[in-house]
Amino acid sequence: MRKGITLFLISIVSFLIIHLAPGEPSQIDPLNPRFTKEDIVRYRAAFDLDKPLPLQYLSFYKKLFSGRLKSFKDNLPVLGKIKERFLNSLPLFVVGTLITWSLAFPVGISAAINRGGIFDKTTTFMAYLLISVPGFFMAYLLILFVVNNFHVSVLGMRTFGMEDASFIASFMDRVWHLVIPSLLGSLVGIAYLSRYVRSQMLEVMGEDYIRTARAKGASEDSVYYHHALRNALLPFVTMFGMLIPAMIGGSVIIESILAWPGMGRLGYEAILARDYPVVITLNFVAAFLVLMGTFFSDLLYMLVDPRIKL
C-alpha cells in the first residue's frame, strides 16, 4: 500500500522532470547547444505541453504504456526499447550481486574475528580505497590489466567474429565479457557490505548469548558461525534493496566504457542524441526497479524475522 503511494508520487516526479526543459520556442537560450528550436517543437508535441498539467500527466503515461510514446531517434516505442536493454543489463546486475555477496561476507566475517589484526586493517583500508576510486578510472585500470595479462578482449557482449569458434572458446569469451563489467559494478557494494558485515558481527559478538555459548563450551567456530552469524544476518536483507540504486547509477559509466548494450548505456546514448522521451522514461523505470527491489527485500525480511508481520 505504501509502496503504491510512493510509486504514484515517483510517477509524478518523473513527469515533472519534463518541465525543466525550456517550454516555449521563445525561451530558447541561443547559447544552449542542447536544445534547438526544432527540438522544442517535437518536445512539445511528444509530451502534449499545450494541455493543462493533469491532462499532460495522464496522456504521458497513457502514451507510454500503449506504446505510442516513440523514441525521437528511431521511432520505436520507448518502453519496448528500455525492456530490451534492461534484459541485457540483467545478467550484469545478477552476476554483480552474486560477486558482491560472495566476497563481502567472508571478508567482513574474518575482519570481525581478527579485529585490530593485519587482515582487518588491510581490508578496512581497501574498503576506503574502493569507495573512493572513480568508476571510470578503475574501468581503465582493469581493462589495461586484463588486456595486457590475459590477452582477451573485453569490450561489448562478445568478441566480434567468434561465431564459428568451438563451444568452450565462445563460452569463455562470453564469461570474460560478462565478468569484467559485473566486477566493476560490484566493487562499491563489496566495500560497503563488507564493512557492514564486520560492524554487525562485532555488535552481535558483544551480546550475552554469545558469552553463554562460549561458557557452555561451544567451539569458537560454532560460536562464530552458528550463534553469531545467524543473528547478524537479519539486517542484510534490507541491504539487498539499498544496493540497487548505486548499481543502476554506476551502470551508466561502466556500460558506456565497456560498450555493453544495457540500460545505462541506453541512457547515455539517449542524452547524447537528445532523445528526451527515452531519457525521461528511463528515470521512471529505474526508480520503479529500485522500488521493486526494496519491496522484495521487505518481503524477505518478513520471511526471515518472525517479529515483523504485516
Add this chain to the structure above:
Amino acid sequence: MDISLNEDNRDILTKDGGRLAKVWGLMAENRLAATGLIFFIIFLSLSLFGAVTTNGTNPLFNPETVRLSDKLLPPLSSATLANMLKSELPPLGIYILGTDDLGRDIFSRMLQGAIVSLQVGFISIGISVILGVIIGGIAGFYGDRKVFGPLTVDTIIVGLIDIQLSFPTFFLILTVVALLPPSIWNIMIVIGLTGWVGPARFVRAEALALKGQDFVLAAMATGMSDIRIIFRHILPNAISPVLVSATIGIADAILTESALSFLGFGVPPPNATWGNILANGRNFIFDAPWLIYIPGIAILVTVLSFNLLGEGLRESLNPKLRSG
C-alpha cells in the same frame, strides 16, 4: 544581572576548550584520519594556489597555451626551446606532469581543475546541509502537526525521503544536467538538491529525541521562538552526525562531478577539470598513460582523504566508537 567570570565559569570555559583539544587529540591518534586531514590541507592549498596562478590575463601557469611541438610529452620532460615565444614557456622550462595531445601543460590544467572539485564539493554539500537541516528540523519539531486528515508533517517528509531514495541519483543528475544549459552552477545545485536525505534524517532523529527534554521545554516556557530553539538547542546536538555525513558527502560530490565531466556533461571547455582531463586522455591510453593516471590518482587521493577524515570525525565525536 552582572555575570562576571568567577572561578566556576572560567573552569567551564577551559573545559569547553579542552573538549575541542580532546577531539583534536583523538583525530591525531587515529592515523587514517590524520592522513586524511593532511591530504585535505594539501589539496586545499594546491587548489587555492591554482586559483591564483592559473587565472588572469597573464597567469604564471597557463592551462590554455597550445604548443603543438610539445604534445604528449611524459612528466618531467623539458620544453623544446627552439621555436617558442617566451610567454609560451612553462615555468622552469619543464612540464612537471607532462603534456596532453595539444601540448598543454598538465600541471597547470590539474591546478585549474582542483578549484572546480573544491567548489563543487563544498558548495553542493552546503546546499544539501542547509536543505537537510531545514527539512529535518521541520519533520522532527513540527512532525505531529496534522496537515490533511491523518496526514502529518512527518509522514509527508518521510514520504519525500522515500521518493528521493528510490531514484538512482546519478541517473537523475545526468538527466537534469542534460536538460539544463551547461554551467558549473547547475551541476552544483543539482548535486546539492539530491543530497539532502542524509543530513535531514540525522536532524530529524535528534529533534525527535530532544523535543520532550527538559531544557527544550524550559526554553519554550521562556517564550523563545521555535526557530531559535531549533538553531540554538537542537542543532548543536545533531552537529556531529551532520558534520560526518557532510564530509563523506563532499567525497561523493567530487566523484559525481568528475564522472559528469568524464561523460562530457561537466564544466564546459576549455576550462579543465580532473574528469575531462581523464576523458581526453583515454584516447591515448597506450601512448600516454600518464594522462589517465595523473587525474585518476588525484581524484582518488582527494576523495579518499575526505572519506578518511569523515570516518575519523565519526570516531572522535562519538564516544561509543572509541576503542579503550
